[in-house]
Amino acid sequence: xxxxxxxxxxxxxxxxxxxxxxxxxxxxxxxxxxxxxxxxxxxxxxxxxxxxxxxxxxxxxxxxxxxxxxxxxxxxxxxxxxxxxxxxxxxxxxxxxxxxxxxxxxxxxxxxxxxxxxxxxxxxxxxxxxxxxxxxxxxxxxxxxxxxxxxxxxxxxxxxxxxxxxxxxxxxxxxxxxxxxxxxxxxxxxxxxxxxxxxxxxxxxxxxxxxxxxxxxxxxxxxxxxxxxxxxxxxxxxxxxxxxxxxxxxxxxxxxxxxxxxxxxxxxxxxxxxxxxxxxxxxxxxxxxxxxxxxxxxxxxxxxxxxxxxxxxxxxxxxxxxxxxxxxxxxxxxxxxxxxxxxxxxxxxxxx
Numbered sequence: 001x002x003x004x005x006x007x008x009x010x011x012x013x014x015x016x017x018x019x020x021x022x023x024x025x026x027x028x029x030x031x032x033x034x035x036x037x038x039x040x041x042x043x044x045x046x047x048x049x050x051x052x053x054x055x056x057x058x059x060x061x062x063x064x065x066x067x068x069x070x071x072x073x074x075x076x077x078x079x080x081x082x083x084x085x086x087x088x089x090x091x092x093x094x095x096x097x098x099x100x101x102x103x104x105x106x107x108x109x110x111x112x113x114x115x116x117x118x119x120x121x122x123x124x125x126x127x128x129x130x131x132x133x134x135x136x137x138x139x140x141x142x143x144x145x146x147x148x149x150x151x152x153x154x155x156x157x158x159x160x161x162x163x164x165x166x167x168x169x170x171x172x173x174x175x176x177x178x179x180x181x182x183x184x185x186x187x188x189x190x191x192x193x194x195x196x197x198x199x200x201x202x203x204x205x206x207x208x209x210x211x212x213x214x215x216x217x218x219x220x221x222x223x224x225x226x227x228x229x230x231x232x233x234x235x236x237x238x239x240x241x242x243x244x245x246x247x248x249x250x251x252x253x254x255x256x257x258x259x260x261x262x263x264x265x266x267x268x269x270x271x272x273x274x275x276x277x278x279x280x281x282x283x284x285x286x287x288x289x290x291x292x293x294x295x296x297x298x299x300x301x302x303x304x305x306x307x308x309x310x311x312x313x314x315x316x317x318x319x320x321x322x323x324x325x326x327x328x329x330x331x332x333x334x335x336x337x338x339x340x341x342x343x344x345x346x347x348x349x350x351x352x
Contacts (some may be wrong), residue, residue, distance in 0.1 A: 239274060
């Protein structure tokens with residue numbers, strides 16, 4: 001069982017960058033009529049999203065978030081010796097985008113850099129990896145970058161997913177220090193549920209062909225997509241989350257000795273408003289302790305937790321706050337963390 005504990009490592013500051021291109025879901029009517037757009041938008045609680053313009057990638061969004069945070073915190077770039085890039089929409093299949101960002105940000109050649117491809121739980125997973133490396137090594141400063149352009153993954157003609165996903169990038173700076181209290185993680189996976197959220201074609205098992213790129217009607221409701229668009233079985237995902245997430249949180253309670261009553265803030269992956277409201281109710285969490293950004297930004301996959309922190313909690317992490325992070329989704333994979341934020345700097349949101 002992947003239950004982990006770290007000490008003397010913590011988050012110094014965070015920043016986020018989103019495209020300036022705002023998509024109003026009520027006006028997202030290129031394919032669907034206004035009544036359908038309103039019905040879906042009211043149901044999922046996502047009022048607007050941000051779509052990257054052509055030529056803008058997830059690494060661009062992360063680069064601007066990182067530059068903002070490094071400037072605001074006056075971090076010496078020569079002190080950054082670990083860079084982790086989280087994304088399932090990288091710049092290229094190779095080379096790794098993290099290495100490109102090392103060069104673009106002007107970090108030294110002594111920087112350890114690597115990518116993580118996991119999806120909705122990846123920010124929590126990545127934090128656990130960075131914390132582990134920081135605790136057991138001589139690293140000075142770690143830069144965790146998390147970016148997605150999910151607007152390009154799903155078909156605009158598939159009502160199951162067309163109104164859900166948006167784009168964004170975030171930067172998190174992590175350091176060692178005796179002021180940082182213990183952190184706890186629970187990490188989980190179940191690959192038998194691979195078909196719940198999936199892009200079937202375009203990889204190496206099912207390479208791209210003219211046929212995989214062809215868009216076609218896929219069900220009795222008239223939804224249209226290709227085999228290289230993302231597919232999500234929403235009802236099955238919902239049932240999976242309700243079955244697995246509450247027990248995982250309880251498991252981390254037992255492992256850490258920290259009760260939910262002692263947690264100040266609960267940050268869930270922003271999958272949809274209904275799901276998170278149901279989780280909060282099931283766990284008997286005060287709704288004022290469950291910040292949400294989904295109405296403004298939609299589902300940004302692994303970016304959603306740090307994006308919620310930056311946009312909803314600026315100036316609220318200056319004093320000690322015990323925070324739960326919980327990410328879940330594609331894989332399926334899920335992860336929960338109990339962290340203590342103290343004097344954490346949050347930059348103003350960047351738009352490009």
